[in-house]
Amino acid sequence: MSVVVLSLSGLPAAGAEQAAIALLDIDSGGPDRIERLLVIDDTTLLAEHLDVYEQIDNAHRVDKLLCVTVGSRPGAGRKLELPGNLGGVQGSPVLWVGRPAGVDWKMTKSLVANRHPGPPPATLDKHPLIELLSVTEMFDRVHQACMDGVPDRVASPGLWLAGEDNEAATFAGALAVAIRRVCDPGPGLEGPFAELMPERAGGARLTETGPLTRYLGRVREQDREASRLLDRLTGLGGLLRRGEREVRVHVTKAGEALADLRHLADQLLRDADVAGGVGDLTANQRSLIRNAGLDFGSEGSPRPGPDPAAGAEQSRVYRAVAGAIHGGDPIPPVGERLMATERVVGRQGSAAYRQELDVRCPPALLAVLTSDEQKLPRRGSRAEARHELGLDSAVAAAGGLADLIVTVANREWSPAAVTSDKLVRVKAALGGTSRALAGFASEAAGGQGSTRAARRARLGESLVPVLRQLVMHIVAAELASPSASGPEALRVAKDRTTVMLTEWTGLVQDQGVTAQPSFASGSGGDAWQGIEDDVAGIRDALLRPVSDEMWQLCAPTDLMTLDVDAPTASIRFASRLTKKTLGSIPGDEPVWTSAGSFAGVLRLVPLRAGIAVSTWSEAEAEPESSSTALEP
Amino acid sequence: MADVLRFRRVDGGDHDEFPARMDDVEFPVGEFLMGRTVRLDDGTQDGLQLIQHRPVSGDRRQQGYLRLDNEILAGRRLHEVAGGAGYPTEVVRLYGDESTSADPFALFEPDPGDPLRDVAEYLLNDAFDQFLVGLLTGLSWLAGAGIAHRTLSPDTVHWDSDNGKVRFTDFSRSAPFGGARTPIAGSWSWVARESRPETCYGLVGPTDDIWAAARLIYFVRSRGKDLGDLGKLAESGLSQMFNGLLEKVFTAPEERPTARDLVEYGLRRPHILPSLPDDRGKWLIEGRASFLKARERAHPGVPVPPHFWDDVIRPPQPGEGDPQGGGR
Numbered sequence: 001m002s003v004v005v006l007s008l009s010g011l012p013a014a015g016a017e018q019a020a021i022a023l024l025d026i027d028s029g030g031p032d033r034i035e036r037l038l039v040i041d042d043t044t045l046l047a048e049h050l051d052v053y054e055q056i057d058n059a060h061r062v063d064k065l066l067c068v069t070v071g072s073r074p075g076a077g078r079k080l081e082l083p084g085n086l087g088g089v090q091g092s093p094v095l096w097v098g099r100p101a102g103v104d105w106k107m108t109k110s111l112v113a114n115r116h117p118g119p120p121p122a123t124l125d126k127h128p129l130i131e132l133l134s135v136t137e138m139f140d141r142v143h144q145a146c147m148d149g150v151p152d153r154v155a156s157p158g159l160w161l162a163g164e165d166n167e168a169a170t171f172a173g174a175l176a177v178a179i180r181r182v183c184d185p186g187p188g189l190e191g192p193f194a195e196l197m198p199e200r201a202g203g204a205r206l207t208e209t210g211p212l213t214r215y216l217g218r219v220r221e222q223d224r225e226a227s228r229l230l231d232r233l234t235g236l237g238g239l240l241r242r243g244e245r246e247v248r249v250h251v252t253k254a255g256e257a258l259a260d261l262r263h264l265a266d267q268l269l270r271d272a273d274v275a276g277g278v279g280d281l282t283a284n285q286r287s288l289i290r291n292a293g294l295d296f297g298s299e300g301s302p303r304p305g306p307d308p309a310a311g312a313e314q315s316r317v318y319r320a321v322a323g324a325i326h327g328g329d330p331i332p333p334v335g336e337r338l339m340a341t342e343r344v345v346g347r348q349g350s351a352a353y354r355q356e357l358d359v360r361c362p363p364a365l366l367a368v369l370t371s372d373e374q375k376l377p378r379r380g381s382r383a384e385a386r387h388e389l390g391l392d393s394a395v396a397a398a399g400g401l402a403d404l405i406v407t408v409a410n411r412e413w414s415p416a417a418v419t420s421d422k423l424v425r426v427k428a429a430l431g432g433t434s435r436a437l438a439g440f441a442s443e444a445a446g447g448q449g450s451t452r453a454a455r456r457a458r459l460g461e462s463l464v465p466v467l468r469q470l471v472m473h474i475v476a477a478e479l480a481s482p483s484a485s486g487p488e489a490l491r492v493a494k495d496r497t498t499v500m501l502t503e504w505t506g507l508v509q510d511q512g513v514t515a516q517p518s519f520a521s522g523s524g525g526d527a528w529q530g531i532e533d534d535v536a537g538i539r540d541a542l543l544r545p546v547s548d549e550m551w552q553l554c555a556p557t558d559l560m561t562l563d564v565d566a567p568t569a570s571i572r573f574a575s576r577l578t579k580k581t582l583g584s585i586p587g588d589e590p591v592w593t594s595a596g597s598f599a600g601v602l603r604l605v606p607l608r609a610g611i612a613v614s615t616w617s618e619a620e621a622e623p624e625s626s627s628t629a630l631e632p
Numbered sequence: 633m634a635d636v637l638r639f640r641r642v643d644g645g646d647h648d649e650f651p652a653r654m655d656d657v658e659f660p661v662g663e664f665l666m667g668r669t670v671r672l673d674d675g676t677q678d679g680l681q682l683i684q685h686r687p688v689s690g691d692r693r694q695q696g697y698l699r700l701d702n703e704i705l706a707g708r709r710l711h712e713v714a715g716g717a718g719y720p721t722e723v724v725r726l727y728g729d730e731s732t733s734a735d736p737f738a739l740f741e742p743d744p745g746d747p748l749r750d751v752a753e754y755l756l757n758d759a760f761d762q763f764l765v766g767l768l769t770g771l772s773w774l775a776g777a778g779i780a781h782r783t784l785s786p787d788t789v790h791w792d793s794d795n796g797k798v799r800f801t802d803f804s805r806s807a808p809f810g811g812a813r814t815p816i817a818g819s820w821s822w823v824a825r826e827s828r829p830e831t832c833y834g835l836v837g838p839t840d841d842i843w844a845a846a847r848l849i850y851f852v853r854s855r856g857k858d859l860g861d862l863g864k865l866a867e868s869g870l871s872q873m874f875n876g877l878l879e880k881v882f883t884a885p886e887e888r889p890t891a892r893d894l895v896e897y898g899l900r901r902p903h904i905l906p907s908l909p910d911d912r913g914k915w916l917i918e919g920r921a922s923f924l925k926a927r928e929r930a931h932p933g934v935p936v937p938p939h940f941w942d943d944v945i946r947p948p949q950p951g952e953g954d955p956q957g958g959g960r
Contacts, residue, residue: 278757339753339855346757348869421756424855428754486754487746487793 003036003139009070009124013048020052024059036139037062040124043071043096046083050616053083064143065092066133070124072098072555080154080561080607084616087154091614093146094154096607098554100127105158107547107568107605111559116551128598129157129553135593138573138602145569145604154612155569155604156562158550162541162599170456170577171508175501176441177460178467182325183434183441186333192341193320201316202410202417203297210293212405215261219398222254223391230382248372251389255369258394258401262361265401268292269350269357272413277347281413289413294405296414315479317418317426318472325468331434335427342423350412353404360400365393422479428486429478432493433471440501459513459577466520470500473519512576512594535581538574541600542585546570550603563608574599637670637684639730639739642711647730653679662703662804664688664696670739682727682739697931699804703738704729705923706779706803713777722770724790724801732926745790745799748848752786753856759796763852764899766798771845771891774800775838778809782836784844785822786851807836812939821847821858826885835939839888846881874898 006023008016026032037056041049046069056062065085073080086094101120103113121127132138146153194200206213229247272285281289324334368390386392410417474493483489504517544550546568554562572590574582578599579592637652651673661667666688671679685703687696707726711719719725727739755763767789774781781788781800788802805816813836815829824843825831850859853868862879865871870878877898881888895901924936 278761342855424754424756431754485759485793485796486756487751487791490751490754 003038003134003136004031004034005038005040005125005130005134007125008039008041008045008049008052010042011045011049013051016045016049016052017055020055024055024061032061034062035064036136036143037065038130038133038139039065039067040130041067041069043069043080043098044074047074047081050083053085054616057085064139066139066143066146067092067094068097068130068133069094070097070100072558079610080612082154082612082614084614086614087152087612088614089152091153093143093150094612095129095133095142095146095157095604096154096554096558096612097127097129097157098558100124100553102159102551102553103556103559104549105552105559106549107158107562107564107603109564111556113552113556113559114549128159128161129602132159132573132598132602135595137591137593138571141571141573141591142602142604145571149567149569150604151563151566151606151609152612155606156552156554156558158552158603158605160541160544160548160550160601160603162537168505168509168595170459171505171513172444173456174459174463174513175467175505176444177456178463179437179441181460181464182330182467182471183332183437184330186330186336190333190337192344193324193337195320196316196341196345196418196423198345198410198414198417199407202414204406204409204414205295205297206402206406207293207295210291211264212261212293212402214293215257215264216398216402218257219254219261219394222250222257223395226250226254226389226391227382227386230385234382234385247385247389251391251394252370252372254391254394255366258361258369258398259366261398261401262357262366264292265405266354266357268405269354269408273349273351274347274412275349277349277412285413289409292405294409294413296409296416317422318476318479321426321430321475322472325471326465331430331471335430335434338423338427338430341418342420342427345411345418345423346420347412350408353408353412356404357401360404361397365390365397369394422482424486425478425482425489426475428483428489429475429493430471432490432495433474433497435490436494436497436501437467440498466504466517469520470497470504470517473500509594512579512592514580535578538578538599539582539585542572542574542582542590543587544601546601546603550601552605561607561611562605564605566606568606569604571602571604572600573602637672637730637739638733639728639737641728642708642726654684661685662699662802664692664699665703665804669742681742683742685738685740686735694934697736697934698937700736700738701731701923701927702806703803704731705808706777706781706806707738707740708919709777709779709808710773713773720770720773721795722766722773722798722800724799724803731923732930734930736930743790743792743799743801744794745792745797747787748789748791748852749786749856751791751793752852755791755793755852755855759791759793760852762796763791763798764849766796767845767848768891768895768899770798770800771841772895774841775891779803779806780809780836780838780840781806782816782827782840783818783822784841784848785819786848786856789848809835809837810939811836811937813840824885834885837885838890839885842881842888842891842894843885845891846878849878875900 004023006019008019011019023034039056056065067082067086069080069082080096082088082091082094085091102116104116105113124130133142146155206216226247229250233247268289272281272289274281274285321334321338324337325331474496477496478489478493483492500517500519507515507517547564552559552562570588572585572588573593574590576592576594635652635654636649638647638649640647653671653673655669658666658668661683662685664687665685667683667685670682670684672682674680685700687693687700704726707729710723711726714720724743725741727741729738730736731738781803783802783805784800788800790799790801791797792799807814813827813832813834815832816823816827817829820828822844824840826834827840847859850865850868850870851857853870854864859865862882865878874894875898877889877894881894889898920940924940927934
């Protein structure tokens with residue numbers, strides 16, 4: 001729970017009572033329990049507000065109360081008269097701010113003080129002391145210190161501050177820096193992802209025993225037989241005509257096998273066509289392809305497992321995008337590469353490739369191979385004879401047809417190939433993520449005015465790896481559970497990103513800037529290291545001796561009421577942001593604050609005995625009824 | 633804020649009063665028009681959510697009246713043409729209007745789609761065909777109603793991905809066929825030459841919208857790219873898809889194919905087009921006379937727009953349309 005502030009400053013008795021009732025009355029909607037209550041009051045109004053303090057006391061719903069009373073003691077009084085439940089041996093601690101503008105004072109018996117530079121805070125709630133006490137960690141430590149180590153539990157606070165940035169604002173600003181890195185338009189198009197090209201992703205191959213391989217093998221086998229005969233004939237003085245009939249048999253058979261191969265290829269391209277490439281193959285078409293002797297292996301298809309996201313991470317698209325994003329590419333060029341890939345992998349239907357059949361295996365070649373009329377030259381080399389018979393062309397055509405079928409299989413039929421729709425969905429997921437991130441960065445830009453740019457930049461750099469993990473988390477989620485449409489993928493990614501950013505910022509608020517969100521793994525978020533120069537001023541402030549000159553929040557005339565001989569409690573504080581960089585600090589452990597924008601030391605100078613008097617009525621404030629002594 | 637809205641529903645009769653809650657937040661919904669969300673009390677907890685279009689305040693209010701008139705005219709005409717078939721789903725639906733008071737408005741049903749500007753690059757392959765059919769069907773409805781939208785662009789044409797529907801929005805610059813074209817300011821990517829301020833000429837006709845529509849088709853096909861040169865139509869496969877007819881869109885308006893031509897002779901598909909009632913001229917004359925009467929009551933002395941009656945009294949003749957004799 002945070003610190004609840006009840007400001008009674010300037011309120012007449014009735015108004016103060018109303019404010020207290022609003023806070024404490026359960027029937028009026030007040031909380032069941034207040035863990036930390038910081039009451040701000042005017043010293044001159046404490047007596048008038050006695051009923052309020054009594055009410056607080058009787059409500060029994062406040063665990064820890066700390067009062068800051070502001071202003072000089074009333075009238076020409078020498079005592080600081082407090083309600084009965086404040087100060088003393090049993091009351092709640094009180095910090096007496098005699099003069100909010102304070103003085104610069106070295107803690108000695110000398111009553112010499114200097115003017116504190118800078119204008120006084122315009123309002124009490126903007127006073128550094130109040131801001132500091134509003135931080136839960138500081139409230140608890142100050143409360144405890146007063147209870148344990150400050151006589152009469154009443155002290156005059158003194159501050160020594162080193163400028164420091166607000167953690168939440170610094171984180172938001174740093175995240176905006178990281179977002180700009182991740183969403184930068186980038187250097188331009190690098191071209192499609194080679195690993196997603198159909199040739200590499202499709203995994204199509206001819207099976208060893210299928211018809212396609214058989215026809216291809218038969219063409220090659222007949223070619224070998226014919227070549228063997230030709231070798232023998234050319235060895236017999238090059239008289240080719242002598243064995244022409246036997247050679248012709250093999251050439252004809254090669255031609256027939258090539259015709260079969262071409263016919264089967266044509267049948268496949270025609271019958272396994274999906275019009276325009278839009279839609280899936282039917283079961284019959286898949287059978288046709290399988291029975292023709294094509295196999296697609298298992299590469300590229302994630303095995304189904306209990307965790308769909310883990311399966312998605314095995315996908316080629318995920319790996320390609322992750323490689324680019326983690327390699328430092330911003331989102332926009334990665335999206336452009338996906339679109340460039342999409343233009344290449346876009347399906348058009350296998351029938352569109354039928355015209356290639358004539359190019360790779362012209363009908364005229366088949367006619368030559370199977371024609372009885374073609375005669376061998378009377379004499380010639382083996383190479384010349386092969387060329388004349390069309391054997392070279394037949395082998396090349398068979399290879400060309402097989403290549404065509406494998407190419408089409410990869411592009412049009414492969415279940416492992418990356419589809420256009422999948423690429424568009426991932427691009428949409430990246431687009432939605434980018435839009436949500438940009439929205440966050442634009443909001444954060446408004447609230448980072450008071451934080452230091454260098455610190456934001458350094459922290460931002462360290463957040464980039466975590467941000468990239470967030471991006472890939474969104475991509476994995478889309479791949480694991482594909483959206484029904486591209487715009488839906490865009491919307492869903494945007495929503496998911498917003499949720500994850502909210503989770504992250506919430507976590508940072510609770511645990512500090514190095515907190516690892518659930519989507520982050522490894523040491524990405526741990527990379528934040530400050531630079532020594534950055535924290536030198538903070539270290540100096542933390543190590544400042546407690547009696548050195550500080551900003552004492554009292555009037556010069558109040559100095560005589562402070563007990564410089566009594567032990568002075570001091571509390572050092574700094575933002576959690578700087579904890580790692582500061583490392584070990586000699587002395588008591590500082591309070592590492594989760595909010596606020598200060599670092600330094602708060603000293604609690606006790607009042608001389610008898611200055612503070614706790615009483616429920618003015619009558620009890622007489623010297624003889626109190627445990628105090630007169631001011632010297 | 634609870635209030636009462638008095639208006640005529642598009643599907644029925646006279647003015648009526650409806651309890652309604654109006655949002656304070658206003659947003660631009662077209663040229664010189666502002667919109668805000670209203671909820672009519674229809675007995676449900678949330679009420680019936682509608683978007684109210686009103687003319688802007690200040691010195692542009694007069695233009696706002698004209699834009700609002702355009703929206704109302706287009707909406708009512710589309711409703712009439714659709715008749716029993718229901719309002720065309722490709723067009724944002726006019727729910728009702730109040731055109732006679734000093735604070736006129738139109739009420740539209742909310743459009744769940746997103747501007748193509750935002751989502752065109754993310755349309756999946758099967759959605760492209762739905763888009764194509766929707767766009768051309770929408771244009772056919774407009775042609776049937778005798779209305780040209782005149783500002784089709786990725787901002788005014790929305791895509792409803794949940795229902796796979798195209799939806800034309802913002803009819804503030806729409807005009808009935810036959811009226812003289814008024815100049816449209818805007819990007820040359822989306823305003824055809826005959827409507828640009830420097831080269832505006834001729835009469836509004838059934839091929840006015842097809843120019844921007846063809847560019848939209850390329851915009852979606854290329855995932856958000858403007859059509860730079862006509863060679864891209866072949867590269868993108870659109871030329872082949874439309875059997876070469878799409879290129880003819882980028883000629884003078886008199887020579888362009890209509891949406892119906894693109895469906896029938898380009899895509900070579902059958903289509904369903906709204907049929908125009910035979911008594912169109914009579915209906916238009918009566919309607920416009922009533923409109924002018926109401927307008928005169930609300931804005932006394934506002935002149936009748938030039939060529940207001942041209943299309944109903946003297947329909948455009950073939951080949952007519954370029955008084956200056958200029959083409960593209």
